[in-house]
Amino acid sequence: MKQDKIVTAEAAVALIRDGDSVSCSGFVGIGTPEALIEALERRFVDTQGPRDLTLVFAAAPGDAKERGLNRLAHAGLVKRAIGGHWSLVPKLAKLATDNLIEAYNLPLGVVSHLYRDIAAHRAGSVSKVGMGTFVDPRNGGGKINSKTTEDLVRVMDIDGEEWLFYKTFPINVALIRGTTADASGNVTMEREALVLDAQAAAMAARNANGLVIAQVERIAATGSLDARSVIVPGVLVDCVVVAPQGSHVQTYGTDYSAAFSGEIRVQTDKIVPALLDxxxxxxxxxxxxxxxxxxxxxxxxxxxxxxxxxxxxxxxxxxxxxxxxxxxxxxxxxxxxxxxxxxxxxxxxxxxxxxxxxxxxxxxxxxxxxxxxxxxxxxxxxxxxxxxxxxxxxxxxxxxxxxxxxxxxxxxxxxxxxxxxxxxxxxxxxxxxxxxxxxxxxxxxxxxxxxxxxxxxxxxxxxxxxxxxxxxxxxxxxxxxxxxxxxxxxxxxxxxxxxxxxxxxxxRPKSMGLAAVLQDLQLSDRLSYDAERNTLFVNFEGMAIHSMEDIESVRRVFEALCSQIGRKLNVIVNYDGFKLDDRVAEAYEEMVAALRAKYYSSGRRYTTSAFLRAKLGSSLQSRQASARVFESKADAAEFVRSRPQPVPVVA
Known part of the structure; x- marks a missing residue:
């Protein structure tokens, strides 16, 4: 028979034992299981148990005041904390800086990856992240105080190259949050702003024969949830707790926004400009x-x-x-x-x-x-x-x-x-x-x-x-x-x-006209002139032309450089990954034809895309220009070198 996993918060946290390693999801207030944290604090205040927990968190689940893991900053409740971000959990951080608990600060991304490695029973994570920083064991290894002595990070040599090895540790309990669950423990997150590491942390605890407690805001009938919407499957979940009113806000700043959960889109061009401070x-x-x-x-x-x-x-x-x-x-x-x-x-x-x-x-x-x-x-x-x-x-x-x-x-x-x-x-x-x-x-x-x-x-x-x-x-x-x-x-x-x-x-208080500035600056970075070969190399790889403003920017930047060079030149253009909106394709080719007539002694295009070669070649043919589009830069450059070079002519 399928087990009904819906319990009270008090019943769920009663299963946490002395000395357990407890991971807690949350990014500020997003995904933070406030009702579970509150229940755990109440249990400790009332019974002085559980004791000597290890808290593991990637991004600090807290509001820099009282909420989130700040609730658990009690002497005796926490023995060790391993966290990525600490500024929003100052009460817990004070236990660390006062040398009252063992404490580590590891990169947030490393903690996220450790959840996966713990779930897979790997020895640890190997990464370059942290080299040369305070996380490097030669600079402290992420230890926050003198009470912290165990090395969780060490330097490894792999094929003559230095890497950091981050040691895994057990996760006995995972506290996670979702939106909807059924009695079998399947959890969806349709009203959450983020999914975070709930799935990986749940796997880590489950594969250690541990405990996974999920806080949700509502219960659905078993079998009614869309399987593709389930983020944490019921096989990973032991207990489901329905949060009381006020303990399941979407963020600490907003009770609920349909825009944060992707239900609606909002206008971003109506934002009132900030003061010029x-x-x-x-x-x-x-x-x-x-x-x-x-x-x-x-x-x-x-x-x-x-x-x-x-x-x-x-x-x-x-x-x-x-x-x-x-x-x-x-x-x-x-x-x-x-x-x-x-x-x-x-x-x-x-x-x-x-x-x-x-x-x-x-x-x-x-x-x-x-x-x-x-x-x-x-x-x-x-x-x-x-x-x-x-x-x-x-x-x-x-x-x-x-x-x-x-x-x-x-x-x-x-x-x-x-x-x-x-x-x-x-x-x-x-x-x-x-x-x-x-x-x-x-x-x-x-x-x-x-x-x-x-x-x-x-x-x-x-x-x-x-x-x-x-x-x-x-x-x-x-x-x-x-x-x-x-x-x-x-x-x-x-x-x-x-x-x-x-x-x-x-x-200046008015708009900077940034779009045109960035187009010109970044287009200029795509041009490279070889004076010895009198050849301009143009890298349009990955560039997109969507509007007449884009076309005008190309014309403006080419005009400026070609006028400065002062003679007709060879041009080789890389069109790999180039996107040209059909609505402005004709105008773009007219602009290119005008530049070619005024500044080029030869112009060659190349792309590894057979489709784009055909498209560009067809466009050139329609203008009675050379229809050859090369497959590589080397082919285009060799063609230019093989042609007799005209005597330089001032444009």
């Missing part, structure tokens, strides 16, 4: 780094404002914003709604998102910064007795192709104003952020420089770039004096050569 100034400068068509992660704090700027500048549809708990596309939310998003394209399990991130899937990450030192190290995780934790910061910052750190130049009372397009520091912050050495390395500048990662540090008054020799000052805001407003408030002197003035559009 120092946060928006920084976000605007960061927005100049946004790769159109790229995949992006925006961190908490100032980086959240970048999404608002992108929406205001109407480039949000040209970007794929993501968030570490599994959001692909749409517009991520901030504050106590952080982790949720509206208009998402897809929602992954959290561990899958970190597979994507760790493998280099992000074209750009924009993250906050609290302390920065002269070699480019960044600390966002530990400040004396205040434990913030790394969260997904290490996974993201270490593996994004391009990285922008965003934050004010100083902290603690900074007041900034703008007068006539110039920045004025009305009150300087009391706390220096650019220091000789950071207290804890959350991002390793040395590791990034060694592998040639593109890293910028953006503030309201200046921009630095990471070089092999350390931080280089590359831009200064109009109205800012380098000696008075920058160097006088740094503990070290950065590298300095040519220093540009930050774009004046950042400091």
């Amino acid at each position: 120092e946060r928006k100034l920084i976000a605007r400068r960061c927005a100049f780094e946004l790769p159109l068509g790229g995949v992006i992660n925006l961190g908490i704090g100032v980086p959240e404002v970048v999404a608002a700027v992108a929406a205001e500048e109407r480039v949000l549809d040209d970007l794929t914003l993501t968030a570490e708990p599994g959001v692909i596309g749409g517009m991520p939310q901030g504050g106590l709604d952080f982790g949720a998003a509206v208009n998402v394209q897809a929602l992954l399990h959290q561990n899958q998102q970190f597979d994507f991130y760790d493998g280099g899937g992000l074209d750009l990450a924009c993250l906050g910064m609290a302390e920065i030192d002269q070699v480019g190290n960044v600390n966002v995780s530990r400040f004396g007795p205040r434990l913030a934790g790394a969260g997904g910061f290490i996974n993201i910052s270490q593996n994004a192709r391009r990285l922008v750190f965003a934050g004010t130049f100083t902290a603690g009372g900074l007041e900034v104003s703008i007068q006539d397009g110039k920045v004025r520091i009305d009150v300087e912050g009391k706390v220096r952020k650019f220091v000789n050495a950071v207290e804890q390395i959350t991002f390793s500048g040395a590791q990034a420089a060694a592998k040639g990662q593109s890293v910028h540090y953006v503030t309201e008054r200046c921009v630095f770039r990471l070089q092999p020799g350390g931080l280089q000052l590359i831009e200064v805001a109009p109205g800012i004096d380098v000696e008075r407003d920058i160097l006088a408030h740094m503990a070290f002197r950065p590298l300095m050569d040519t220093i540009a003035t930050m774009d004046a559009r950042i400091y």
